[in-house]
Amino acid sequence: MQLTVRPQNRVISLIPDRPILEAALAAHMNLPHSCKGGNCGSCRAHLVSGQVSYPRGRTLGLSEAEYRAGEVLLCQAVALTDVVVEAREIRRVSDVEIKALPCRVERLERWAPDVMGVYLRLPAIEDFQFQAGQYLDVMLPGHRRRSFSIASPPHDAGLIELHIRQVAGGEFTSAVFDTLTVGDLLRIEGPLGHFVYQPVDEVTAPLVLVAGGTGFSPIKSILRHVLESGVRRPIHVYWGAKRELDLYQSAWLMARVPHFADLRVVTVLSEGVGEETQRHRAGWLHDAILQDFPDLHDAHVYAAGPPQLIAALKEHLPRQGLPLAQLYFDSFDYAPDEQSRT
Numbered sequence: 001m002q003l004t005v006r007p008q009n010r011v012i013s014l015i016p017d018r019p020i021l022e023a024a025l026a027a028h029m030n031l032p033h034s035c036k037g038g039n040c041g042s043c044r045a046h047l048v049s050g051q052v053s054y055p056r057g058r059t060l061g062l063s064e065a066e067y068r069a070g071e072v073l074l075c076q077a078v079a080l081t082d083v084v085v086e087a088r089e090i091r092r093v094s095d096v097e098i099k100a101l102p103c104r105v106e107r108l109e110r111w112a113p114d115v116m117g118v119y120l121r122l123p124a125i126e127d128f129q130f131q132a133g134q135y136l137d138v139m140l141p142g143h144r145r146r147s148f149s150i151a152s153p154p155h156d157a158g159l160i161e162l163h164i165r166q167v168a169g170g171e172f173t174s175a176v177f178d179t180l181t182v183g184d185l186l187r188i189e190g191p192l193g194h195f196v197y198q199p200v201d202e203v204t205a206p207l208v209l210v211a212g213g214t215g216f217s218p219i220k221s222i223l224r225h226v227l228e229s230g231v232r233r234p235i236h237v238y239w240g241a242k243r244e245l246d247l248y249q250s251a252w253l254m255a256r257v258p259h260f261a262d263l264r265v266v267t268v269l270s271e272g273v274g275e276e277t278q279r280h281r282a283g284w285l286h287d288a289i290l291q292d293f294p295d296l297h298d299a300h301v302y303a304a305g306p307p308q309l310i311a312a313l314k315e316h317l318p319r320q321g322l323p324l325a326q327l328y329f330d331s332f333d334y335a336p337d338e339q340s341r342t
């Protein structure tokens with residue numbers, strides 16, 4: 001069976017019984033997507049012809065009205081016939097070549113009980129280009145993949161920095177904590193995703209960078225890209241976590257503040273606020289942003305982290321004027337494996 005993507009009219013072969021997006025990514029076609037779990041709606045496309053099914057049921061990312069209007073969620077829909085879809089515009093990111101590469105673990109740093117800094121060295125002859133905010137997939141046996149955002153900025157990509165949170169019972173993230181050692185080889189594929197910094201002309205428009213937990217990883221890439229390439233505009237970083245020790249690079253972040261007059265940092269703890277209250281705010285990230293910005297009309301908000309954070313921002317920030325087109329996000333969801341673990 002075949003997939004045709006308009007307006008590019010690119011044709012690829014589908015993988016039997018697997019979501020359409022998976023075949024597109026395997027064919028190095030970087031269609032818009034984020035969570036791959038059916039929740040965020042980023043992979044929505046218009047079904048021009050053909051039939052699809054939803055083996056896991058229809059999910060939050062597609063409303064009843066959108067379904068009736070002929071929209072499909074490419075990360076969940078499995079084709080029953082040849083299909084033709086119209087995908088939203090693929091921005092400049094698609095010009096970046098997606099590569100499959102071996103890379104060596106150069107350094108491991110335990111930043112918190114459940115957060116590991118992993119530094120990867122790419123083969124010297126390979127030129128790995130990406131944009132600030134993108135992610136890569138670590139390939140596991142059986143064509144299975146695990147997504148992690150790149151924390152390094154494009155201008156400093158000698159070592160690829162990843163921030164990996166251990167998921168209880170998680171196959172790959174537990175291996176990172178238990179068995180991965182310096183010198184090990186990992187296979188990666190990337191860069192992927194459309195969560196990238198979009199330059200603007202209006203230098204007064206606030207840039208609001210929002211991170212939940214290890215969502216700090218792509219936010220760090222965007223922040224370093226903006227600060228170190230001399231972009232001058234008001235930058236507000238909001239980083240939220242449960243407890244202070246989850247803000248695993250707050251010292252690095254705070255050390256930047258005295259050097260950049262336009263940079264402001266707010267850290268927010270949802271649990272365990274005690275003696276540290278003076279350093280951090282208590283509560284939820286979206287409430288802190290709403291309190292600080294009565295009018296978000298001209299703001300550009302970039303957010304990464306758990307799906308609950310992204311959902312709260314999508315729901316609440318437009319109430320204070322943020323146009324949804326100015327909310328860019330990467331939702332750290334997960335898609336259950338269906339292929340056998342080999």
Ligand SMILES: Cc1cc2nc3c(=O)[nH]c(=O)nc-3n(C[C@H](O)[C@H](O)[C@H](O)COP(=O)(O)OP(=O)(O)OC[C@H]3O[C@@H](n4cnc5c(N)ncnc54)[C@H](O)[C@@H]3O)c2cc1C
Nearest residue numbers: 146147148149163164165170171172173214217332333334
């Ligand atoms: C675009 C994107 C970028 C991401 N970037 C990062 C990043 O920079 N840093 C980072 O730490 N994580 C990131 N994630 C999440 C990360 O991909 C998953 O946590 C990881 O794939 C889990 O792999 P695993 O093999 O350990 O777990 P699995 O063996 O796949 O999962 C075991 C079980 O754990 C649960 N689980 C798995 N993942 C999660 C999760 N994220 N949250 C809650 N429960 C889960 C599920 O119940 C699952 O069945 C990102 C996800 C996406 C989609």
Ligand code: FES
Nearest residue numbers: 034036041043075
């Ligand atoms: S709903 Fe498909 S990528 Fe998020």
